[in-house]
Amino acid sequence: xxxxxxxxxxxxxxxxxxxxxxxxxxxxxxxxxxxxxxxxxxxxxxxxxxxxxxxxxxxxxxxxxxxxxxxxxxxxxxxxxxxxxxxxxxxxxxxxxxxxxxxxxxxxxxxxxxxxxxxxxxxxxxxxxxxxxxxxxxxxxxxxxxxxxxxxxxxxxxxxxxxxxxxxxxxxxxxxxxxxxxxxxxxxxxxxxxxxxxxxxxxxxxxxxxxxxxxxxxxxxxxxxxxxxxxxxxxxxxxxxxxxxxxxxxxxxxxxxxxxxxxxxxxxxxxxxxxxxxxxxxxxxxxxxxxxxxxxxxxxxxxxxxxxxxxxxxxxxxxxxxxxxxxxxxxxxxxxxxxxxxxxxxxxxxxxxxxxxxxxxxxxxxxxxxxxxxxxxxxxxxxxxxxxxxxxxxxxxxxxxxxxxxxxxxxxxxxxxxxxxxxxxxxxxxxxxxxxxxxxxxxxxxxxxxxxxxxxxxxxxxxxxxxxxxxxxxxxxxx
Numbered sequence: 001x002x003x004x005x006x007x008x009x010x011x012x013x014x015x016x017x018x019x020x021x022x023x024x025x026x027x028x029x030x031x032x033x034x035x036x037x038x039x040x041x042x043x044x045x046x047x048x049x050x051x052x053x054x055x056x057x058x059x060x061x062x063x064x065x066x067x068x069x070x071x072x073x074x075x076x077x078x079x080x081x082x083x084x085x086x087x088x089x090x091x092x093x094x095x096x097x098x099x100x101x102x103x104x105x106x107x108x109x110x111x112x113x114x115x116x117x118x119x120x121x122x123x124x125x126x127x128x129x130x131x132x133x134x135x136x137x138x139x140x141x142x143x144x145x146x147x148x149x150x151x152x153x154x155x156x157x158x159x160x161x162x163x164x165x166x167x168x169x170x171x172x173x174x175x176x177x178x179x180x181x182x183x184x185x186x187x188x189x190x191x192x193x194x195x196x197x198x199x200x201x202x203x204x205x206x207x208x209x210x211x212x213x214x215x216x217x218x219x220x221x222x223x224x225x226x227x228x229x230x231x232x233x234x235x236x237x238x239x240x241x242x243x244x245x246x247x248x249x250x251x252x253x254x255x256x257x258x259x260x261x262x263x264x265x266x267x268x269x270x271x272x273x274x275x276x277x278x279x280x281x282x283x284x285x286x287x288x289x290x291x292x293x294x295x296x297x298x299x300x301x302x303x304x305x306x307x308x309x310x311x312x313x314x315x316x317x318x319x320x321x322x323x324x325x326x327x328x329x330x331x332x333x334x335x336x337x338x339x340x341x342x343x344x345x346x347x348x349x350x351x352x353x354x355x356x357x358x359x360x361x362x363x364x365x366x367x368x369x370x371x372x373x374x375x376x377x378x379x380x381x382x383x384x385x386x387x388x389x390x391x392x393x394x395x396x397x398x399x400x401x402x403x404x405x406x407x408x409x410x411x412x413x414x415x416x417x418x419x420x421x422x423x424x425x426x427x428x429x430x431x432x433x434x435x436x437x438x439x440x441x442x443x444x445x446x447x448x449x450x451x452x453x454x455x456x457x458x459x460x461x462x463x464x465x466x467x468x469x470x471x472x473x474x475x476x477x478x479x
Contacts, residue, residue, distance in 0.1 A: 053100030
């Protein structure tokens with residue numbers, strides 16, 4: 001459920017420029033990101049028990065669609081082999097059939113992954129994109145969701161010059177062209193949702209990939225009003241007046257809204273750049289469109305893909321998305337009631353002053369959600385006291401910059417956990433900003449104290465929600 005808006009949020013920016021390259025940490029703001037505790041590699045992105053699972057092409061329609069896809073891949077001059085891992089995309093397609101992903105139909109309109117891949121293969125793509133490239137990128141993401149990244153990549157100088165000539169480009173960009181050079185993006189929330197969708201909702205991911213790269217550049221979505229608020233009228237208000245999304249159709253009998261989700265107007269420019277000048281480690285065309293759509297949704301239709309900046313009434317920071325905006329997106333994706341738990345107490349000077357509950361409760365919320373088969377997307381913060389082995393060299397202990405000053409933050413996805421013989425928990429996580437196409441591990445003792453907020457199914461956390469929220473915001477409100 002989207003709770004009532006609290007305009008006084010304790011922290012707005014959940015964004016990081018910290019990188020991980022070859023298991024070595026580079027420094028940003030004089031701090032280090034959470035360190036690796038090991039690496040886990042899964043052979044396949046899904047298990048049959050997760051998807052529950054059809055692995056046989058039995059209908060003539062499915063066989064014809066599968067053959068059409070294999071024909072396109074077989075005859076492609078450039079997209080037969082993935083540039084990410086040098087693996088044949090035909091091999092990936094076969095693996096997705098065998099692990100149940102291809103015939104999974106858990107999408108918003110009940111279409112299968114196969115049906116959406118077929119549409120990508122045979123129907124016109126928008127903005128001159130080739131069918132085989134979009135198909136190949138979709139297969140890559142479904143086969144290994146950990147390849148999804150938030151790294152924007154550079155813009156060649158001659159392309160930048162053309163952008164600056166366009167009458168549609170904002171004057172602020174023309175006056176300051178360096179705004180086009182996005183080094184550390186603020187799309188970690190959106191990239192985490194993209195990863196989650198590819199991992200847990202493959203048919204829906206393929207449906208979005210098809211819709212957003214079509215000439216219409218849109219993903220149609222039917223959502224239950226109850227996923228946003230128990231009040232039908234309040235759910236409509238959240239869509240229309242809070243997030244500026246006008247329903248295409250309203251069904252008063254089922255209390256559903258049909259909406260059309262689009263990326264911002266500049267996403268196609270970024271996508272064209274990635275189409276023509278992509279380098280390893282940068283976002284794909286799909287990454288651009290899906291992340292831009294999430295950013296546009298969450299920022300109340302104010303996002304600009306050229307600068308990675310946003311406006312909007314719920315977040316004064318021009319980068320990233322706040323926790324209220326994040327839970328709105330999560331509710332749309334899951335089409336179910338979600339709650340955002342904010343755990344940390346943060347004062348007006350962005351100092352971490354405490355927690356709204358004991359750390360064991362946070363661990364319980366996370367593990368119970370994972371046990372229910374769901375991912376947990378968390379926003380964590382780094383401070384000048386808890387940021388790793390090094391401290392911020394620019395830190396000066398003044399009344400406005402006391403110990404535990406928040407200096408950075410980031411969004412990651414917890415996908416699993418393991419427990420040792422002494423009961424210690426280790427979380428298995430994905431980070432879309434670590435330059436690593438695999439899963440990593442953080443000890444619960446290390447990560448939990450840094451978690452500012454997380455989104456959950458309402459049934460997991462509703463018993464604790466009011467108590468923790470009042471504890472977190474009550475103290476801050478009185479300060």
